[in-house]
Structures are given as structure tokens and as C-alpha cells.
Amino acid sequence: QVRVVESGGGSVQTGGSLRLSCVVSGSEQPNYAMAWFRQAPGKEREGVAGIDSGDIIHYTDSVKGRFTVSRGNAKNTLSLQMSSLKPDDTAMYYCARGSLRWGMTDIQALGPDAYTFWGQGTQVTVSS
Numbered sequence: 001q002v003r004v005v006e007s008g009g010g011s012v013q014t015g016g017s018l019r020l021s022c023v024v025s026g027s028e029q030p031n032y033a034m035a036w037f038r039q040a041p042g043k044e045r046e047g048v049a050g051i052d053s054g055d056i057i058h059y060t061d062s063v064k065g066r067f068t069v070s071r072g073n074a075k076n077t078l079s080l081q082m083s084s085l086k087p088d089d090t091a092m093y094y095c096a097r098g099s100l101r102w103g104m105t106d107i108q109a110l111g112p113d114a115y116t117f118w119g120q121g122t123q124v125t126v127s128s
Contacts, residue, residue: 006119037096058110
């Protein structure tokens with residue numbers, strides 16, 4: 001049974017940093033497509049950063065230059081380093097695991113349809 005667990009959320013002030021971590025258990029092959037999504041109250045879930053099976057990385061425009069996604073050496077872990085945080089980054093952040101996929105487009109990598117397994121989320125709150 002595949003299980004996705006996020007950690008690392010918290011509260012910071014504008015300009016601060018946080019690092020989110022995700023561990024996927026129950027997977028037999030390590031290099032699945034994975035991604036971070038977020039959902040703020042009253043808004044749709046948004047793809048923040050994704051990485052495909054070839055380790056090609058995709059970011060939504062609003063986080064480029066501020067967020068860095070990386071896959072761990074164990075390949076079943078995914079991190080999101082967030083810097084220069086803004087109040088607009090406040091949301092529940094979710095980690096998701098998809099299938100083995102190479103050559104994903106931005107729309108595919110940052111869209112929810114590519115991902116089957118989801119964590120329960122970790123809250124990030126940025127105060128002004």
C-alpha cells in the first residue's frame with residue numbers, strides 16, 4: 001500500500017524560509033513522477049513544483065527563483081526548499097506521487113491528473 005507523508009510546515013514571517021519533506025512508502029520502483037501542490041482557502045489546488053522520472057523539474061511561475069524541489073538519494077523522498085516566502089504562499093501543501101513518466105510538459109507535471117497518491121498535507125502560514 002502506497003503511503004505519502006509530508007512534514008516541515010509551519011509559520012514564518014514574510015521573507016522567511018521553510019523546507020518541506022515528503023516520504024513515499026510502499027513503492028517498488030523509485031523514480032516515479034512526484035510533485036508538490038498547494039491549496040489556499042477558497043482557491044483551487046495549484047501545482048507548485050514537479051519532477052518527472054527523468055528528474056526534469058517544473059515550477060509554477062509564481063515560485064520560480066524562490067522554491068527549489070529535489071528528489072532525495074533514496075528516490076522515494078521529495079523536498080521543497082522555500083525561500084523569500086510571501087503571504088500569498090500561505091496554503092496547505094500536498095505531496096503527490098504519480099507513475100513512471102518521462103518528458104512531461106509543464107501542464108502535465110503541474111496538473112493533478114498525473115498523480116495518483118496524495119499525502120494529507122502540511123500547513124504553511126506566512127505572516128506579513
